[in-house]
Amino acid sequence: MSAQPIRSERLILRRWREADLAPFAAMNADPLTMRFMPGVMTAAESEALMGRFEAHHRLHGFGVWAVEVPGVAPFAGFIGLQRVGFEAPFTPAVEIGWRLAPAFWGKGCATEGAKAALRTGFEDLNLDQIVSFTVAANKPSWSVMERLGMTRDLGGDFDHPRLPVGHQLRRHVLYRISRRS
Numbered sequence: 001m002s003a004q005p006i007r008s009e010r011l012i013l014r015r016w017r018e019a020d021l022a023p024f025a026a027m028n029a030d031p032l033t034m035r036f037m038p039g040v041m042t043a044a045e046s047e048a049l050m051g052r053f054e055a056h057h058r059l060h061g062f063g064v065w066a067v068e069v070p071g072v073a074p075f076a077g078f079i080g081l082q083r084v085g086f087e088a089p090f091t092p093a094v095e096i097g098w099r100l101a102p103a104f105w106g107k108g109c110a111t112e113g114a115k116a117a118l119r120t121g122f123e124d125l126n127l128d129q130i131v132s133f134t135v136a137a138n139k140p141s142w143s144v145m146e147r148l149g150m151t152r153d154l155g156g157d158f159d160h161p162r163l164p165v166g167h168q169l170r171r172h173v174l175y176r177i178s179r180r181s
């Protein structure tokens with residue numbers, strides 16, 4: 001179980017607080033940050049998503065963490081692990097994901113925080129494998145996967161079932177990492 005905050009050299013990955021909502025909603029309302037998502041999110045959608053992240057933590061003992069940069073910002077985005085919430089050829093599975101506000105791009109924060117999250121997944125939660133996926137056009141995101149040592153499953157491309165047929169963001173690439181790799 002991982003109720004304690006996770007610390008890396010520059011970051012703290014921790015449970016969500018009420019005060020995260022405003023910067024979380026601002027990040028999710030930013031078209032640049034959301035350019036590979038189906039759209040920007042309203043404040044109400046962000047509040048609901050934060051609630052679902054916390055509910056996942058309560059149910060499973062792990063989840064998506066708020067990222068804090070001590071001395072710099074109380075909220076920089078999120079990084080975390082969650083059970084994939086839809087059916088696909090690779091599910092059931094636990095995925096790792098990330099979204100940071102643009103001020104925290106280009107500094108290695110996503111990779112640093114995700115490494116710490118993977119360690120928690122393998123060493124504390126005893127997971128055998130963790131997946132990640134994104135649209136092929138999201139090079140920043142699959143570059144994080146590759147820096148983490150994740151391997152693209154070349155037969156694993158899939159259509160995201162939550163997007164309508166024909167949607168330009170529907171096709172996804174799949175990466176995997178196993179505990180011993």
Ligand SMILES: CC(C)(COP(=O)(O)OP(=O)(O)OC[C@H]1O[C@@H](n2cnc3c(N)ncnc32)[C@H](O)[C@@H]1OP(=O)(O)O)[C@@H](O)C(=O)NCCC(=O)NCCS
Nearest residue numbers: 033036098099100105106107108109110111133134140141
């Ligand atoms: C995906 C996302 C988190 C990637 O952020 P990122 O800043 O590119 O990735 P990292 O934090 O790992 O930083 C790596 C970059 O920082 C640079 N860097 C600078 N200082 C560094 C340091 N001290 N240590 C490591 N890398 C450093 C690296 O060289 C690299 O730069 P490059 O992309 O020009 O090669 C970010 O683009 C994002 O939040 N996007 C919007 C949300 C999103 O699409 N999420 C994924 C959905 S599937």
